[in-house]
Amino acid sequence: MTIYIYTDGAASGNPGPGGYGIVMISGKHRRELAQGYRLTTNNRMELLAVIVALEQIKSEGAEVLVTSDSKYVVDSVEKGWVFNWVKKAFKGKKNPDLWKRFLIVYRKHKVRFEWVKGHNNHSENERCDALAVNASKKENLPFDMGYEESIKGDKGLF
Numbered sequence: 001m002t003i004y005i006y007t008d009g010a011a012s013g014n015p016g017p018g019g020y021g022i023v024m025i026s027g028k029h030r031r032e033l034a035q036g037y038r039l040t041t042n043n044r045m046e047l048l049a050v051i052v053a054l055e056q057i058k059s060e061g062a063e064v065l066v067t068s069d070s071k072y073v074v075d076s077v078e079k080g081w082v083f084n085w086v087k088k089a090f091k092g093k094k095n096p097d098l099w100k101r102f103l104i105v106y107r108k109h110k111v112r113f114e115w116v117k118g119h120n121n122h123s124e125n126e127r128c129d130a131l132a133v134n135a136s137k138k139e140n141l142p143f144d145m146g147y148e149e150s151i152k153g154d155k156g157l158f
Helices: 042-055 071-078 081-087 096-106 123-136 145-151
Strands: 003-011 016-026 029-040 063-068 110-115
Touching: 003 042, 003 123, 016 042, 016 123, 029 042, 029 123, 029 145, 042 063, 042 071, 042 096, 042 123, 071 081, 071 110, 081 096, 096 145
Parallel strands: 003 063, 063 110
Antiparallel strands: 003 016, 016 029
16 A cells, blocks of 8 residues: 655745645545744755655555655655765765655655645645644744754764
């Protein structure tokens, strides 16, 4: 059975307060997740949404279809760019902390990606957008440590 994952990310100011929204559907089961951060970027939230969703899957080898309006995420994987970035140790690439985390969980499943145009009345994409925006507006948001450390010039994240 395929697990359907819909994701979206948002940032107000880019960088600014941001968040992600996730809808996961498997058979009759539906789960929604969202989280905001005090300072981040839209692309980080788009990618983090996919990572968090994939990390929720309990058993390895799942058939997964991720639907996203992020060309950054979809093209990076579907066009194979991220695999070339690995070979070059992500030199000059943004968000290496998240891409490394993504690759760990991506390799545990059979993941396909589908791009959809954002803000185009796709019901699940619209729901994810609402979840992401709402999460970004909450008070006392946590730090996106990967982003905040990177803007300080500190590359020793772990």
